[in-house]
Amino acid sequence: MSKKNPEYDFAWCPGCGDFGVRRALEFALRDWMNETRRRPEDTVVVAGIGCSGNMVHMLEGPQPFGFHGIHGRTLPIAFGVKMARPDLNVVVVAGDGDFLSIGAEHIGPQAQRNLNVTAVIMDNGVYGLTKGQSSPTTETGSITSTTPFGKLEVPMRPLEMYLTWGVSFVASCYSSRVKDLARLIMEGMKHPGFAVVHVQSPCTTYNDTHDILKGDIKKGLAPKIWDIPPDHDAASLEAAYEVARSPGIPMGIIYRNPKSASLDQRVAELALKAKPKSVQELVDSYLV
Amino acid sequence: MAKRRDFIVRFAGEGGQGMVTAAEALAQTAAQAGYHALTFATFPSQIIGGPTWAQTRISTAPVHSPGDELDVLVAFNREAYEEHRGEVRHGGVIIYDSGAFQLEGGDHVQPLPFEELGKSTGNARASNMVVLGTLSYLVAWPEKYLTDFITNRFSRGRPGDEEVVRSNIQAGGLGRQEAAKWGFALGELAPPSPRQGQQVFVKGNEAVALGAMAADIDVYVGYPISPATPILVFMERNLVGPGKLAYQASSEIEAINAAIGAGYAGKKAMTATSGPGLSLMSEGIGLSWMSEIPLVVVDVQRGGPATGLPTKTEQSDLLAALNIAHGDVRMPIIAPGTVEECFYAAAHAFKWAERYQGPVVVLSEMVLAERAQNIPKPDLGSVVLEKRVVYRGADGYLRYEEPGLSPMPVPGGPGAYVANGSEHDPMGDTTHRSNWHQHMTERRFRKLKLLEDGTYESLNPDEPVVLMPWGGTKGPAQEAYKLLLEQGTKLGWNYTMFLNPLPPRLLDELRHKELVIVPELNYLGQFSSVLRSLGVRAESITQYTGLPFKVRELADRIAARLQAGVKERVTV
Numbered sequence: 001m002s003k004k005n006p007e008y009d010f011a012w013c014p015g016c017g018d019f020g021v022r023r024a025l026e027f028a029l030r031d032w033m034n035e036t037r038r039r040p041e042d043t044v045v046v047a048g049i050g051c052s053g054n055m056v057h058m059l060e061g062p063q064p065f066g067f068h069g070i071h072g073r074t075l076p077i078a079f080g081v082k083m084a085r086p087d088l089n090v091v092v093v094a095g096d097g098d099f100l101s102i103g104a105e106h107i108g109p110q111a112q113r114n115l116n117v118t119a120v121i122m123d124n125g126v127y128g129l130t131k132g133q134s135s136p137t138t139e140t141g142s143i144t145s146t147t148p149f150g151k152l153e154v155p156m157r158p159l160e161m162y163l164t165w166g167v168s169f170v171a172s173c174y175s176s177r178v179k180d181l182a183r184l185i186m187e188g189m190k191h192p193g194f195a196v197v198h199v200q201s202p203c204t205t206y207n208d209t210h211d212i213l214k215g216d217i218k219k220g221l222a223p224k225i226w227d228i229p230p231d232h233d234a235a236s237l238e239a240a241y242e243v244a245r246s247p248g249i250p251m252g253i254i255y256r257n258p259k260s261a262s263l264d265q266r267v268a269e270l271a272l273k274a275k276p277k278s279v280q281e282l283v284d285s286y287l288v
Numbered sequence: 289m290a291k292r293r294d295f296i297v298r299f300a301g302e303g304g305q306g307m308v309t310a311a312e313a314l315a316q317t318a319a320q321a322g323y324h325a326l327t328f329a330t331f332p333s334q335i336i337g338g339p340t341w342a343q344t345r346i347s348t349a350p351v352h353s354p355g356d357e358l359d360v361l362v363a364f365n366r367e368a369y370e371e372h373r374g375e376v377r378h379g380g381v382i383i384y385d386s387g388a389f390q391l392e393g394g395d396h397v398q399p400l401p402f403e404e405l406g407k408s409t410g411n412a413r414a415s416n417m418v419v420l421g422t423l424s425y426l427v428a429w430p431e432k433y434l435t436d437f438i439t440n441r442f443s444r445g446r447p448g449d450e451e452v453v454r455s456n457i458q459a460g461g462l463g464r465q466e467a468a469k470w471g472f473a474l475g476e477l478a479p480p481s482p483r484q485g486q487q488v489f490v491k492g493n494e495a496v497a498l499g500a501m502a503a504d505i506d507v508y509v510g511y512p513i514s515p516a517t518p519i520l521v522f523m524e525r526n527l528v529g530p531g532k533l534a535y536q537a538s539s540e541i542e543a544i545n546a547a548i549g550a551g552y553a554g555k556k557a558m559t560a561t562s563g564p565g566l567s568l569m570s571e572g573i574g575l576s577w578m579s580e581i582p583l584v585v586v587d588v589q590r591g592g593p594a595t596g597l598p599t600k601t602e603q604s605d606l607l608a609a610l611n612i613a614h615g616d617v618r619m620p621i622i623a624p625g626t627v628e629e630c631f632y633a634a635a636h637a638f639k640w641a642e643r644y645q646g647p648v649v650v651l652s653e654m655v656l657a658e659r660a661q662n663i664p665k666p667d668l669g670s671v672v673l674e675k676r677v678v679y680r681g682a683d684g685y686l687r688y689e690e691p692g693l694s695p696m697p698v699p700g701g702p703g704a705y706v707a708n709g710s711e712h713d714p715m716g717d718t719t720h721r722s723n724w725h726q727h728m729t730e731r732r733f734r735k736l737k738l739l740e741d742g743t744y745e746s747l748n749p750d751e752p753v754v755l756m757p758w759g760g761t762k763g764p765a766q767e768a769y770k771l772l773l774e775q776g777t778k779l780g781w782n783y784t785m786f787l788n789p790l791p792p793r794l795l796d797e798l799r800h801k802e803l804v805i806v807p808e809l810n811y812l813g814q815f816s817s818v819l820r821s822l823g824v825r826a827e828s829i830t831q832y833t834g835l836p837f838k839v840r841e842l843a844d845r846i847a848a849r850l851q852a853g854v855k856e857r858v859t860v
Contacts, residue, residue: 007724041704042684044553049710056706057717063701065682066706067552068718069545070575077540080549080557081699083533084507088553088699109538267533268420276529279501279668286488286498288319288662 004203010054011072015210017175017201018052023120024175026061027094027206032089032189033062040064042087048080048094048103051129052122055093064091066246070104075110078117086264089189092119095201097127100136100156104156111166112193113156118188122175123158125209131139132206144206159244159254162196169195170240172214172250175202180251187253187257193260198226200249213249228252291478293348295427296355299419300341300372303331309341310362310416312660317420317437318346319662320428321711322480326627326661328354330835333514333598339367349477350765352661356838359474360426362419365389376621381474382420390816391548398470405462409453414420421463428476434460434790437473486665492656493518495663496560496586499634501526502671505584506555508534509546511565514598515654516588519560538567544572544585547829551581552707554698556675557640560586562654563596564661568611574649576611577732579707580688582676584642586650588657589759592832600834601655603759604810609649610788610818615711616729619642620739621787623651625762628663629785631657632670639674644735645696651787653760653809655836679703691727692734742786751780753854754845756804758787759816761807764836767849768807768843775852787815798824802854805829807842 002008012018029043030187040062049054049071069077074092074105082090094103099121110117126144127133133146136156143150162170169191172182181199202209215223228250233239240255277285298315299307308329315325324347332338345384357377363384369391376396377381386399393399400422406415417438424434438456443449448860466678486781490498497519500508508527510520531551537543543559550557559567566587576583588607591597612619620640630652637648652764679685679695685703687694697703706716711728713719738853747769748754748764757765762783769781782804784794798819799803804826806816813828829845831837 002717005713005717005722007713007715009719009721029515041702042700043701044699047660054718062618063704064696065704067549067579068706068708068710068716069579070571070709073541073545073572076537076545077549077552079542080507080509080546081553082549083535084550084553084555106540106542109508109542166719167666173543203677222730270529271528271530271532274528276532279524282501283488283498283666283668286490286494287665287675288316288487288489 003060005057006157008057010057012051012054012058015204015234016051017124017199017203018055018122020175020195020200021052021181021199022055024163024178024181024185025055025091026059026118027178028189030061031182038089042083043089043091044079045091045093046074048072048074048092048098050095050098051092051203052095053098056231062232072098073106074103074119075115079110079115082115082268083264086116086268090117091189092117093188094119094121095124095134096121096125096137096158098174101160101161107162107167108165109154111168113263114168114193114260116193116264118185118191118195118197120185120200121158121196123202124201124207126203126207128203128206157244157285158198159250160241162198162286163240163255167196168193168260169253170255171195171197171253173197174200174251176210176214177251184253191256192262192265192285193237193257223247224225225251228254292427292475293554294355294559294813295346295477296343296358297360297362297366297376297423297713298341298343298358298372299362299464300339300368300522302465302716303334303338303340304414305340305364307342307364310419311344313416313437314344314420314423315346315660316441316489317424317433318344319487320437320440320676321433322483323347324350324662326354327657328655329658335708340486341368341372341405347479348480351652351767353767353839354836356442356840360423363601366391381426389501389777398465402463405466408462409455409722411452411459414459417456417459418463418850421460422467424460424469424837425464426474428473430463434614449660455760469684473855478756480618488665489662490627491518491658491660492624492627492652494522495627495630496634496650496652497522497526499631500558500584500665502631502666503635503637503638504556504673505519505558506532507547507550507557507734508559509543510559511537511543511561512567512698513540513541513562514659515562516565517561518657540568541572544557547583548572548576548581550577550584551576552699552705554678555584556642560588562588562590562598563592564594566605566608570612573619574617575709576647577581577613577617578709580645580732580775581707582645583647584634584637584641588650588654590654590770596814597632597834599654601653601836602834603761603852604812604814604832606787606810606814606818607812609651618733618788619738620646620648620736620789621651622648622785623759623787624785625757625759627656627659627661627662628666631666633785635784639672640739642674644738645676645693646732646735650825652653652760654826655760668816671783674803686714687716688712688731691731693738697801709726716859740789741793742784744782744784744786744791744798746802747781749780749797751778753805753850754780754782754798754801755780755805755807756782756798757807760782761809763836764839764842766809767839768846771839772846777847779846795822798829801825803827805846805849807837809836821853
C-alpha cells in the first residue's frame with residue numbers, strides 16, 4: 001500500500017535504500033517546479049520493473065504522470081515520450097538489473113543521441129524483487145540463489161561504462177545522502193542531454209551494503225564511498241575516467257559535457273528547416 | 289483476330305541488371321497510356337547478383353495478380369532463359385541480350401543486343417528503353433506511349449535533361465526497328481478504356497505510408513527490415529517539420545516501445561516491420577494492449593519463421609499477429625488485399641487505435657508492398673480523423689475505472705496517472721487482486737466492440753459454398769472466381785480486410801454457409817482455423833512456395849474441392 005492508495009499492494013522492505021531515493025526524487029521534483037514554474041503534470045516518470053520501478057507508485061506529494069512499462073525498456077519508452085513532447089520533464093527510475101542487464105542495449109543509442117532525460121538508477125547489486133539473484137553489479141564470488149557456488153563473472157563497472165557509452169552527464173550517490181542526491185537529480189534534470197545519476201541503494205534483505213558503503217568504525221570498516229573533491233574538473237572526460245576508475249564509490253558529479261546539445265534541440269532546429277509536403281501534395285506526386 | 293486484353297512480360301537475370309527498373313518503367317508507360325498495370329518482383333536477399341526477376345502485367349481492366357503465363361520473357365543471361373522459358377505461353381516470345389550470350393534461335397526466340405544498342409545512343413543507361421521499344425512494337429502500341437513516358441520521366445528541370453530524353457527516345461526507336469525485322473507481332477493490345485478520375489502509380493508500402501499521412505500520423509519509429517524498409521525511408525523524408533518525427537531506432541524493441549511512449553504522450557504513432565521484427569515487438573504490443581495506449585503496427589509479411597525468406601511473400605503471420613503477446617490478448621487486424629486497400633487499411637488502423645485506445649496490426653505482404661500499380665487516386669476526403677477521447681477534468685482521476693473505454697489523460701494536462709503494464713487498479717497502481725484482474729481483462733476485451741465497423745464484399749450471397757480469400761490472395765482469387773463462374777460453377781464470394789474483429793454481419797453470413805473455402809499462402813491454413821474457432825465451416829487451400837497463387841492453378845484446386853462435395857464437410 002501507499003499513502004495515496006490503500007489498494008496498492010506493494011511495499012519496500014524496512015531500511016530499503018529506495019526510500020531515500022524516493023525522498024530525494026520528491027525534493028528534486030519540488031525544486032524543479034519551483035525553479036522552472038512548471039506544474040507536477042509536466043513531469044513523466046518512466047519506471048522499470050523491479051523493486052525500484054515501484055517508485056512511480058510510491059511518490060508522495062504532487063503527482064507527476066507515470067509509466068510503469070516492461071522490463072528493461074525504460075529508455076525506449078522515455079525516448080518516445082520525450083521526442084513526442086520535448087516540453088515534458090522525463091525521468092527514468094530503474095534498477096541495476098533492469099537498466100544494466102536486460103536494458104543495457106538501450107544506453108548506447110540514447111547516449112549517442114543525447115536524449116534529454118534523467119535516469120536515476122538504483123543499484124543494489126542484486127535482483128531483489130525476484131528474491132536474490134546475481135545482477136551485473138554483483139561482486140565476483142558472491143553467493144546468490146543463481147550463483148550457489150559463487151559468481152564467476154567480474155562485476156560491471158557502470159560509471160566507467162556510462163562514460164564510454166558517451167552519456168553526457170554522470171553522477172554517483174548513495175541513497176542515504178538524500179539532500180546530495182536531490183541536488184544531483186536536479187542537476188541532471190537541468191542538464192540539456194542524457195543524464196545518469198547512479199545511486200547505491202542497498203537491498204536490506206539480499207545484499208545489505210549500508211555498512212560497507214558508509215563504513216563502520218566499530219567493525220573496523222573504512223567507508224567505501226568518498227566525496228569527489230571540489231577541484232575535480234567535471235568538464236574533462238579524462239578527469240572523469242580517473243574518478244570513475246578510483247577504488248571505492250565516488251560521490252558527486254563525475255562528468256558533465258559542457259558542449260552538450262540535446263537531441264530534441266537538434267531535431268527542432270532541423271524541423272524548422274524542413275519543407276514538409278501536405279498529404280495532398282504527397283499523393284499528387286504519384287499522379288499518373 | 290480479337291485484340292489482346294492482357295500483356296505479361298517478365299524480365300529475368302541477375303540482381304543489379306535493372307530488371308525491377310525495367311518492369312516499373314514498362315508499367316508506368318502503360319499506366320500513363322491509360323492501361324491498368326502492376327509489377328511483381330522477386331529477388332534474393334543480397335545487394336548485387338543472384339537470380340532476380342521482375343514482371344509487369346498490363347491489362348485493359350483492373351487486375352490484382354501478376355498473371356500466370358508469360359507473353360514475353362526478356363532474358364538477361366542464359367540461366368534466366370533456362371529457368372523461365374517454361375513459363376512462356378504458346379506463341380509467346382523470348383528476347384535475349386545477344387550482345388552478352390547466344391542462344392539457338394527459333395521464330396520466337398529473338399536476339400536483341402540491347403546493351404549495345406542502348407550505348408550506341410551515347411547514353412550508357414538507355415538499354416531498358418531499347419527493350420521497351422521492342423515490347424511496344426510487339427503489341428502494336430503507338431510510338432507516342434513510350435515517348436510520352438520518356439519525356440515525362442526525364443524532364444526533371446536539370447541541365448542535360450534534353451539529351452537524356454533524346455537518347456532514350458532514340459533507344460526506344462532502335463528497339464522498335466529491331467522488332468520490325470522479326471516479321472511477327474503478338475497481336476494488338478486493345479486500347480485502354482477511358483478512365484474515371486485520376487490515378488496514382490504507387491507501391492503498397494507507399495500506399496501504407498500515404499494512408500498513415502492521411503490519418504495525420506505524428507511519430508514514426510522504425511528499424512530497417514525487408515520488405516518494410518521503404519515505409520521507414522518514406523517517413524524519414526516526409527514526416528518532417530514541427531511536431532512531426534520520423535526516427536530510425538536501434539532495434540525493433542526500441543522502435544515499438546518508443547512508439548508506445550509517443551502514443552502515451554498524446555501522439556499518433558506507428559511502426560512498421562516484418563516477421564522477425566514483429567516477434568521482437570510482441571512484448572511491447574502486449575504493453576500497449578495492457579496499458580491502453582493507441583498504436584499502429586504494420587507487419588509486411590515475408591516467409592518465416594526466424595529469418596525465413598526475407599524477400600519472398602507469405603501470409604503466415606496471421607496467427608502470430610492475432611495473439612501476438614503472451615496472456616489474454618486478441619489483436620485488431622486489418623489486412624489489405626490490394627495496393628489501393630493498403631492506403632485505406634493504414635488510415636483505418638489509426639481510427640481504430642484512437643477509438644479503442646490500443647494496438648492495431650496492419651498485415652501487409654511482400655507481394656503488395658513491392659507491387660507498383662496504378663490505382664484510383666486515394667480519396668483524402670473519405671479519411672475521417674478519429675480524435676482521441678482526452679480527459680479534461682479535475683485531478684484525482686481514475687483512468688481505468690470504467691467497465692469499458694474511458695477518456696485518456698495526456699501528460700502536461702490534468703488527470704496524472706500511471707500507465708501500467710502490470711495489472712492495475714483503477715488508479716493505475718500495480719495490483720495482484722483477482723477482482724481487478726477480472727475487471728481489467730473484461731474491460732480490455734469489451735473495447736473491441738468499438739471496432740465492429742468493418743465493411744465487406746459479398747457476391748452471390750445465396751450460394752451455400754463461398755470463396756473467401758484474405759490479404760494479397762484476393763487478387764488471384766478474384767480472377768480464379770471469375771474463371772469458375774464463366775465455367776458455370778456455383779460459388780459465392782466474400783472478402784474483408786477487417787480480419788479481427790470481423791464485421792458481425794459477415795460472420796453471421798459465414799456461419800450459415802455449408803463451406804467456406806479460404807485460399808491462403810501458409811502451411812497451417814491459418815485464417816480458416818480462425819474461422820473454424822468462430823463456428824464457421826471453413827477449409828483452406830494452401831500454398832507455401834514464397835510466391836503468390838497462379839490463377840489457373842488456384843481455380844483448378846477450388847474446382848477439385850467443389851467436386852469432392854460438401855459431404856466431406858468440415859466439422860467445427
